[in-house]
Amino acid sequence: MTDATAPPTTSELSATDIEDLDAHWRAANYLAVGQIYLMANPLLTEPLAPEHIKPRLLGHWGTSPGLNLVHTHLNRVIRQRDLRALCVWGPGHGGPAVLANSWLEGSYSETYPDISRDAAGMGALFKQFSFPGGVPSHIAPETPGSIHEGGELGYALTHAYGAAFDHPDLLVACVVGDGEAETGPLAASWHSNKFLDPVHDGAVLPILHLNGYKIANPTVLARLPAEELDSLLRGYGHDPIHVEGDDPGTVHRALAAAMDLALDRIAGHQRAARTEGATERPRWPMIVLRTPKGWTGPKEVDGLPVEGTWRSHQVPLSGVRDNPGHLRELEEWLRSYRPGELFDSSGRPTEQVLRWVPEGASRLGATPYANGGLLLRDLPVPPLTDHAVRVDKPGTVMHEPTRVLGGLLEDVMAATADRRDFRVVGPDETASNRLDALYGATGKAWQAETLPTDEHLSRDGRVMEVLSEHLCQGWLEGYLLTGRHGLFSSYEAFAHIVDSMVNQHIKWLRTSRRLVWRRPIASLNYLLTSHVWRQDHNGFSHQDPGFVDHILNKSPEVVRVYLPPDANTLLATAEHVLASRDYVNVVVAGKQPSFDWLTLDQARAHCARGVGAWEWAGTEDGSREPDVVLACAGDVPTLEALAAAGLLRRHLPELAVRVVNVVDMARLLPREEHPHGMPDAEYDALFTRDKPVIFAYHGYPWLVHRLAYRRAGHAHLHVRGYKEEGTTTTPFDMVLRNDLDRYRLVMDVVDRVPGLGVRAVGVRQAMADVRSRHHDWIREHGTDLPEVADWTWDG
Incomplete structure (x- = not known):
């Protein structure tokens, strides 16, 4: 963000300037209401009728007026100060607001040409919202200018700081809803200001929007005494600027002044650090905006208060198709924004509405910072x-x-x-x-x-x-x-x-x-x-x-x-x-x-395959199928599988053992279920269709079964892995407790290769004896058995 020229102060904003800001805000509010309710008659060129109303009313009105207000005022400072800016909208369920502003500024129609910036496009914008085949009610990837999915609350502010890091010319505004502010992640996010470098990073302007309610309850921060809230935010290291009211004209002027003050302070902090050598951590500004929930909507419905209460959270008038009184109230609500002043006869926003809207990539819906792939460069990874x-x-x-x-x-x-x-x-x-x-x-x-x-x-x-x-x-x-x-x-x-x-x-x-x-x-x-x-x-x-x-x-x-x-x-x-x-x-x-198993060239080839037989570790000679497959995935399971292969080589040299290592777990899936999955023929060639597969796996055994359950050889697959047997103990005792150890794997081979149980009963008993000896050894010595601790591959 630059501060080469001093921007106009808010005191220079005329009554006409404020009226123009209000016109944009009213237009955005109109479009937000229209998206929730209308599927026809977007400009109210005829009296509202039930057939103009969507059969299912979905969306969130309560936060939309506040988001529209912030968007309107961000437009003004971006245009007036020539800022590079991005906004993260924490109340993501305010999708109607962000979509409305994107449509008003033209970025939506540029992204989706079939949603033109005229009456036909307005009608399409309205109908598609929360409608089959349309767009979600939350701010989502489909929304131009967004980097933040609004379905789950708590992450807006940390996303905003992540966007600002290493973007020194970027202002990231972040609207934090007061419901979101109650979450643990958001509470921790206030400390992100201790990591923001005023020299190399951009700036984050948090805007805490207090409209008082969540879905059905008051919000904690909105009910704090003003002094306590201010002390809390200052304790986090912020410099809060408070804006409060329900009179549009007063709030417009106060919010404009607050934004100018905040941006002046940001520019001052950056100037001090970048040109004057200041090293003290800045106390970055933030704005606390307190406005009624559902502002400008119905004040009462069926005798119950709505504006300024939790009842405005979603759809204030719910029975519009079937209740003539609600239909009449909806039409009055829509006409209260005076759409005839905001849109011309073709449905295009008027010059007054667009006066403060930035141009080109400066628009919040068109900023390349919200489409990061446009800015991405290949990472220089050395040889x-x-x-x-x-x-x-x-x-x-x-x-x-x-x-x-x-x-x-x-x-x-x-x-x-x-x-x-x-x-x-x-x-x-x-x-x-x-x-x-x-x-x-x-x-x-x-x-x-x-x-x-x-x-x-x-x-x-x-x-x-x-x-x-x-x-x-x-x-x-x-x-x-x-x-x-x-x-x-x-x-x-x-x-x-x-x-x-x-x-x-x-x-x-x-x-x-x-x-x-x-x-x-x-x-x-x-x-x-x-x-x-x-x-x-x-x-x-x-x-x-x-x-x-x-x-x-x-x-x-x-x-x-x-x-x-x-x-x-x-x-x-x-x-x-x-x-x-x-x-x-x-x-x-x-x-x-x-242990190191593969050279770099071998490792690259193995990773490219994702899974492969390690011929040097097995004992098959290629003249017939293996008697058993020892498979492994993960560093410790690989060690135990190879140690088991070594034991089999020594004790049962006539057994044909194939060792298979898996790097890419998705390779176990069929090709139809994952792009990395193996075709059945390839899987069967590697693991066989009917031979025992003893699989030593890093995690919970049932994951391997789930990935491979459709394979022909699944009935012959036996997986060893972690089964919630843990404690503070020796490394080998961990694998033994979970039956993933080399001796248990050899016992599994003896148990599952047909005919081997009778012929190799002595081998099996020897493996069980070592497991028992281990139990006593670690309790006496506190270390693993020497044959385990000193093991190396001798194949």
Whole structure:
């Protein structure tokens, strides 16, 4: 945002200026009401009749007048100050308002030419709203200028800050509804101002809209005494400007003054930091706007108060088709906006209505920041050969996979130092997750007080840590949706905290992919580490591998889950996901030392396939089908499966064993159900149709069964995985407690290969004896058995 020239002050706004703002607001209100109710007669050129009314009345009126008011006044400051701006609309159920303003400014008709900016287009705009084959009632991907799905509340402000990071010329206004303000994520989001760099980032202008009610109850913040509310917001570090009233003329002038004051203060803070060297954290302004819920709508319906109450939340007049009195009240309501003054005879908005509307890409519905793919550049990922580990023989040398990845991410961070379009977020875990090499290229974003004992804090840092998964998720979503790249690193068990948020983002991506005008954005990439099998020091509370189950339930064209078994496959997977578009990629990888199995070239080929047989690990000779398939997915299950293969090689050398490793979990699905799924012929060739498959899996066993249930060999599939047996114990005891250990896998082979149970009874008993000996050993020594702790691949 620039402040090269001093903008006109609000005192210079004339009565005509205010009238023009009011005309735009009235036009937007008219269009919002029309969308909720009308399917014909959009300009009221004839008396309203029941057949003009939609058979099902859906939508939310209560918040729409306030959103229309904010949009109107944002138009004025954008035009007057030549701003680059984006608005995040927290009360997303106010879809009628944002659609109305997009139509008024012309961006809607440019995006959807069949919804023209005239009477015919107005009629189409009205009919399509919450109508079969039309558009949702919430602000959604279909809405030009939006980056925020309004169906679930709580994320508006964190999305706004994510959009502002590394966009120094951008103003992000954010309307926070007072219902939304009651959610936990939104309450934490007020602290985002401690991470906003006034030099390299844009500005966020929160607008807390207090209209007093949710669906059926009062809102907490609206009922606080004014002094208490002001103290609360100042305690969050904001500089609130209050606007209140129910007289349109008074509110227009007060809100215009508040916006000018807020923008002057923002420009002053940025000027002080950018040109004067100021380093003190700014107290950024915000606006508290208090107006009646359902303002300008019916004051009473059937003798009950509506305007200013919860009854205006959705559809104030519900029986319009069948109740002549309600129909009459609706017509009076619509005509109260004086549409004849707002639209000409052809249905086009008048010059007065459009006087303050910006032009071109400055319009909120046309800003490229809300269509981030327009701004996206390819991420410069350095050659993997700079970071790959050397593997002369499988299973003899160990590395920490995420530490190896950290070196690659450091190079990516350094390569984007000038363009500033890559960030890594995480809940206070970057170093814990072995990604601290990043600090060689950047620090941790921090604008609050620093002490001599602090490490790696930086005002312009691009690693973001805060102990709120909600903020990490929201920041990254806002960052990606406005044309940048990023990675979310988290302990595996606590990724569940954002289950609902990622669900909303997946729905957004799925819908966006069907809109030709929305350009692809960088994928949302999760690195889940500190995973279930190596939480031996934290214990049961940190042991939950179910986030991948949640993800694989979602839209197949959007979701991907990868379980690289070693450092080089993690590098190859990271190279792929960082370059991908319009996906949610979940990568699960360990941070503890683990064996290296594949060279970089082998890893790349294996990741490209997504699943494959490791011939060097099995004992089949190619002359016949294997007797058994040992399958594995995940680093610890791969270790146990290969250790089991080694035991079988030693104890049952005549057995033909095939070892199959799965990196891409979607490969287990049929091709008809997921783009990465394997055709049946390919699956059958790899896993066989009738031979036992013992599958060692990283997470809950039933996920593998669900993915493969339609396969011919499913009846022969036996999956071992996590079954909620956890505690603070040794690494090997974790797998043994869950029957995923190498000895249990050998016993499964003996039990399931026809005829082997009788011939190999001694082998089975030997495996059971080791499991029993382990139990006593760890309780005496506190460490795993030497044959486990000192194991290496000797195949």
